[in-house]
Amino acid sequence: MDTIALEDSYGRVATDLRVSLTDRCNLRCSYCMPAEGLDWLPGDEVLTDDEVVRLIDIGVRRLGVREVRFTGGEPLVRRGLIDIVRRTKAIDSSVQVSLTTNALGLERTAGALAEAGLDRVNVSLDTVRGETFHTITRRDRFDDVVAGLAAAKAAGLTPVKINAVLLRGTNDDQAPELLRWAVAQGYDLRFIEQMPLDAQHDWSRTEMVTAEEIFASLAQEFTLTPTAEPRGSAPAELFDVDGGPATVGVIASVTRPFCGDCDRVRLTADGQVRNCLFAREESDLRGALRSGASDAEIADRWVVAMRGKRAGHGIDDPSFLQPDRPMSAIGG
Numbered sequence: 001m002d003t004i005a006l007e008d009s010y011g012r013v014a015t016d017l018r019v020s021l022t023d024r025c026n027l028r029c030s031y032c033m034p035a036e037g038l039d040w041l042p043g044d045e046v047l048t049d050d051e052v053v054r055l056i057d058i059g060v061r062r063l064g065v066r067e068v069r070f071t072g073g074e075p076l077v078r079r080g081l082i083d084i085v086r087r088t089k090a091i092d093s094s095v096q097v098s099l100t101t102n103a104l105g106l107e108r109t110a111g112a113l114a115e116a117g118l119d120r121v122n123v124s125l126d127t128v129r130g131e132t133f134h135t136i137t138r139r140d141r142f143d144d145v146v147a148g149l150a151a152a153k154a155a156g157l158t159p160v161k162i163n164a165v166l167l168r169g170t171n172d173d174q175a176p177e178l179l180r181w182a183v184a185q186g187y188d189l190r191f192i193e194q195m196p197l198d199a200q201h202d203w204s205r206t207e208m209v210t211a212e213e214i215f216a217s218l219a220q221e222f223t224l225t226p227t228a229e230p231r232g233s234a235p236a237e238l239f240d241v242d243g244g245p246a247t248v249g250v251i252a253s254v255t256r257p258f259c260g261d262c263d264r265v266r267l268t269a270d271g272q273v274r275n276c277l278f279a280r281e282e283s284d285l286r287g288a289l290r291s292g293a294s295d296a297e298i299a300d301r302w303v304v305a306m307r308g309k310r311a312g313h314g315i316d317d318p319s320f321l322q323p324d325r326p327m328s329a330i331g332g
């Protein structure tokens with residue numbers, strides 16, 4: 001079968017597919033959703049396991065997808081996750097399969113996920129202080145995350161990466177201690193600038209902690225030098241920590257956008273293709289699936305959806321409008 005590239009009108013080719021398996025989450029991170037949660041998608045709107053696997057199969061075998069990352073919401077709350085991972089890896093074992101997770105429950109499932117073919121995990125952890133964790137996530141589960149991280153490492157889901165968001169007045173003074181801890185544990189830490197994707201629309205350009213501030217804070221304790229390897233399409237700028245081998249990354253989506261190198265495409269839990277995290281339009285693959293479209297027809301629809309990808313997310317543009325869906329419903 002010939003492969004059609006998911007190429008946009010600027011020549012960028014998407015090979016990295018982010019698949020949201022649910023919009024539900026068991027944490028309530030203040031920069032993501034309100035304390036009371038959100039109106040979750042009705043069950044019948046969420047793709048079934050078979051539908052998810054079919055779309056991934058189309059992505060991999062017809063459209064050149066080389067990496068599949070499961071996310072959400074919280075993907076570990078999806079009952080069929082282990083089976084979905086196993087079936088994804090069975091499509092093509094050379095496709096990299098990873099998970100972005102808050103690690104609640106990972107202590108229990110890491111072994112089975114690795115056995116099913118999961119290659120690695122990205123765990124979200126914004127602090128190594130239990131009380132700050134509670135303030136940010138509104139849940140008292142810090143020890144579970146630490147246990148989940150250890151289980152991921154023991155299961156060989158490596159390199160184990162940690163994603164951290166700094167919030168002004170909450171944990172913006174904790175970057176060095178987070179890095180010190182991550183290096184000691186053997187985890188690869190990446191700081192992500194806070195983006196305008198919260199359900200409450202509280203994000204503010206002047207309040208967010210910038211990459212510049214993160215570098216300044218880390219420089220108080222560490223010497224950072226750009227790593228030798230080229231960045232390619234990776235969102236993180238990587239630095240050796242005190243000469244290496246440990247590294248730290250900064251994903252400066254807002255202040256140093258990397259849209260020109262973007263190779264990502266997203267599938268929401270209800271089967272909508274989004275060509276950008278900040279896209280304002282989606283293409284309905286679930287409708288096509290459920291109305292009996294063939295794999296070739298679905299692939300064509302997906303290709304068309306990618307063509308309209310904008311050159312950049314435009315956060316700094318005065319006409320920028322936050323997408324209707326928050327991060328948790330898109331898939332981070």
Ligand code: SAM
Binds near residue numbers: 032072328331
């Ligand atoms: N529940 C999983 C987790 O915790 O990793 C996956 C979904 S979560 C939405 C994915 C990532 O998005 C997390 O690392 C989280 O910190 C990040 N995130 C959520 N809202 C964000 C925002 N407004 N700006 C930047 N990152 C955000």
